Amino acid sequence: MATILSQYSTTGFYKAPVSKGLMGCMFLTCTALNVPLLAHLRKYLICKLPDVFLKGEIWRIASAKISFVDTKDLVCGSLLIYYFRVFERRYGSHKFASFLVASQVITTVLEVLTILVLQWFAVDLHSGGFLPPGPYGVIFPLFVNYLFDIPRVAQTSVLGIPITGKTLTYLLGLQVCSTSAATAISAFAGIVAGIFYRYNILYVQQVPWVPGWLARGARATLARLLASPPPPEGPAGATLELQRQEQIEMWEQEMMMNRAREMRNRPGANGAVHPFMQNFIGRRQNNPAHPNPPPTEEQVQTLVEMGFDRQRVINALQTCNNDVNTATHLLLQES
Structure with missing residues (x-):
C-alpha cells in the first residue's frame, strides 16, 4: 500500500484534512470489523429491504454505508480517495465535505429506490434485497x-486503446464496482449523484449539507488533528498542480520502456521536445499563411491551473493549434 501511494506522495494530504480523515476512518472501521473481538458488529452493516421499513430499523440504511467489508474494496477505495484529494484543495474542505455528504445521501436514496423497483418487477440482483455495504456514495x-475537470494527457496506446495518466484511476473504480451486480448498481447510482450535484439538479447545491457552525467547529478541532505539513519542496500548487506531477510520475513508472525508446531518439539535453512535437511545431512554423486563432481564456486557465506559466501556456496553445491535450503534452516535455 505504501509503495503504491509513494508515487503520488508529492504533497501527501497537505490541505486535505477531510480526505485524510475519511481514508483513516475507512481503514479503522474495516480493520475493526475484521478483529474477532469486534466481529459481532458486522450485523449492523446488514440492511435488507424492505424489512428495515417494516421493522422500523431505517437507521440500518445509514449504518450499512459506514465501512467496506471486502479488503479489496477497502484498498481500491482508499487509493481513489487519495487520488481525488486534489478536489478538496480545489473546492476547499467545507465545500468538499458538503459534496461528500450530499453525494452519499443521494446515492443511498437512489440505491434504495432501485432495489425496491427491482423487487416490484421480481428482479433480484441484490441477493434478496440486501443493500451493498460500503461508502460507494463518496467515491463514485x-x-x-x-x-x-482533470485534463486527459495521452501517453501511449496498446492495441489501439489509448493509455493515459487517468487509466489507472478508472481501473481502480472498475475493480471496486465489479464485485457483483449490486455493487455495479451502487457505483452507477454514485455517478448519477455526482451528475446531480455538478449540474445542481433539484438545487442540491443550495442545501446546507454541512452547516457553517459545524464546519467552524471541525476547523477548530479536527482540522488541527488531521493537518499535514507542507511538502519539503514547498507548498502544493493550486488545483491541478498535483495532477501535473502525478502525470509525470505515473508516466515514468508505467511507461518506462516506451520512454527509454523515446530517450534514445532524442537529440540531446534534458527538456528537449519530443520528436513528434518537433515535427508538429515545424509544420506550423512552415505555414505562416494560416496563423492560429488566439486561444480562449478557458483553455488558458485550464493549463494555468495545472501550474504552468501563463505566457508559456499561451505559446504552447498557439503552437498546437489550441489543442489542450497536445499543449499539455508539450508543456510536460519542456518541464
Missing part, C-alpha cells in the same frame, strides 16, 4: 468531476 460521484 467524484469520477464525474475527475472526468470533466
